Amino acid sequence: MKPRNLVLIVFLLAASLALPLQAGAQARIEDASVEAVFGEQLLFRARLFTDSPVESAVIHLQPAGAAQPQVEAVTVNAQETYYNLLYILDISNHELPPFSTLSYWYEVRLENGETFTGPVSTYRYEDNRFSWRELERGPFKLRWYAGDLEYARSVLDIARRGEEHIQELLQVNPVQNVMIYVYDTAADMQSSLARPEEEWIAAHTDPGLGVIVLAAPAGPEQTLRLEQRLPHEMMHLMLFQAVGQAITNLPIWLQEGVASAAELYPNPDYQILLENARSSDGLMPIASLCQAFPPESAPALLAYAESASFTRYLFDRFGSQGVQGLISAYARGEECEQGVQKALGISLAQLEREWRKDQLNENLALAALEKLLPWLVLLAAVLAAPAVLIASRLRGRRRSLAGSANS
Numbered sequence: 001m002k003p004r005n006l007v008l009i010v011f012l013l014a015a016s017l018a019l020p021l022q023a024g025a026q027a028r029i030e031d032a033s034v035e036a037v038f039g040e041q042l043l044f045r046a047r048l049f050t051d052s053p054v055e056s057a058v059i060h061l062q063p064a065g066a067a068q069p070q071v072e073a074v075t076v077n078a079q080e081t082y083y084n085l086l087y088i089l090d091i092s093n094h095e096l097p098p099f100s101t102l103s104y105w106y107e108v109r110l111e112n113g114e115t116f117t118g119p120v121s122t123y124r125y126e127d128n129r130f131s132w133r134e135l136e137r138g139p140f141k142l143r144w145y146a147g148d149l150e151y152a153r154s155v156l157d158i159a160r161r162g163e164e165h166i167q168e169l170l171q172v173n174p175v176q177n178v179m180i181y182v183y184d185t186a187a188d189m190q191s192s193l194a195r196p197e198e199e200w201i202a203a204h205t206d207p208g209l210g211v212i213v214l215a216a217p218a219g220p221e222q223t224l225r226l227e228q229r230l231p232h233e234m235m236h237l238m239l240f241q242a243v244g245q246a247i248t249n250l251p252i253w254l255q256e257g258v259a260s261a262a263e264l265y266p267n268p269d270y271q272i273l274l275e276n277a278r279s280s281d282g283l284m285p286i287a288s289l290c291q292a293f294p295p296e297s298a299p300a301l302l303a304y305a306e307s308a309s310f311t312r313y314l315f316d317r318f319g320s321q322g323v324q325g326l327i328s329a330y331a332r333g334e335e336c337e338q339g340v341q342k343a344l345g346i347s348l349a350q351l352e353r354e355w356r357k358d359q360l361n362e363n364l365a366l367a368a369l370e371k372l373l374p375w376l377v378l379l380a381a382v383l384a385a386p387a388v389l390i391a392s393r394l395r396g397r398r399r400s401l402a403g404s405a406n407s
């Protein structure tokens with residue numbers, strides 16, 4: 001075979017592979033695009049070229065992870081040599097999570113009865129209100145818009161150190177592809193989230209998407225905030241990568257507790273919150289933090305503080321293996337209180353009492369009393385001796401008086 005013929009065959013083969021979904025080849029789609037108004041709508045546009053008049057068109061929309069596509073009617077406008085296709089998706093209801101990926105394709109019905117399915121395209125629904133810069137290192141893809149390249153490198157350093165710290169705490173695999181979006185202000189970050197009502201949160205992870213979103217305002221505390229928030233969110237992600245959907249069976253106090261243990265700079269306010277709650281008898285039982293944390297900021301922060309302290313106590317007392325065993329028990333489907341009993345051999349209530357005593361110096365008066373007990377016994381004995389003597393003398397006197405009266 002002449003080389004020229006071979007080239008021709010390869011070219012024809014490549015051309016046929018490039019059009020795998022175009023049934024009938026009577027139509028083609030060009031310039032498919034998506035324009036986002038973040039948090040409001042997505043505009044899907046394309047041009048349809050066909051010799052036959054168009055009867056109708058639909059668009060198939062399938063977010064990553066969705067079992068079935070959503071099918072919607074498309075507006076078709078005839079131009080001189082092609083048709084404009086337009087569909088507007090309302091995303092103000094937050095049903096499409098920010099930073100998720102969406103597959104879409106058009107399907108056209110022609111007046112001659114033929115149908116035509118266009119190629120599948122993918123679109124990442126990003127927060128396009130900012131000019132993101134991107135830096136990639138290993139499994140981490142960082143996007144940020146405030147700060148220089150040096151700053152971005154320091155963020156990736158914290159990510160690496162966070163991963164090392166997490167692997168010291170738990171036997172989990174290295175993190176896989178993760179997108180990290182760093183916002184400059186908490187307000188910017190919160191407005192990007194699907195649940196913007198939680199105004200006090202400063203970081204968020206969507207483990208299914210492999211996306212971490214956090215705020216790190218410029219200033220003297222920026223590095224500390226990153227050392228706190230980034231490893232915390234990475235632990236959520238790595239835990240999900242380790243146990244998958246079973247993560248939903250882990251008590252919230254444990255999920256947040258291990259995430260707090262991952263922080264390279266632990267929150268210094270937690271100890272103060274715990275002390276105040278203890279002295280005002282306001283500590284929440286750990287069993288009340290199994291399913292959810294309170295939605296309001298003050299009790300939620302106390303719930304984080306308690307979870308962090310309680311989980312750190314578990315690491316200190318039972319080691320990494322103990323905590324790992326506890327996570328496995330929950331991942332197998334154990335209930336909140338039974339998981340502790342089965343994995344650690346103690347009831348949750350008893351463990352909580354011992355944590356409070358150990359970490360919060362609870363029963364301080366009782367502990368002081370226990371120390372003084374031998375002295376108190378001695379004191380009682382010393383005081384009791386003369387009392388016994390006096391009593392026996394009085395008894396003797398009474399007896400002699402009674403004797404004299406009877407006699």
Ligand SMILES: [Zn+2]
Nearest residue numbers: 232236256259
């Ligand atoms: Zn968390």
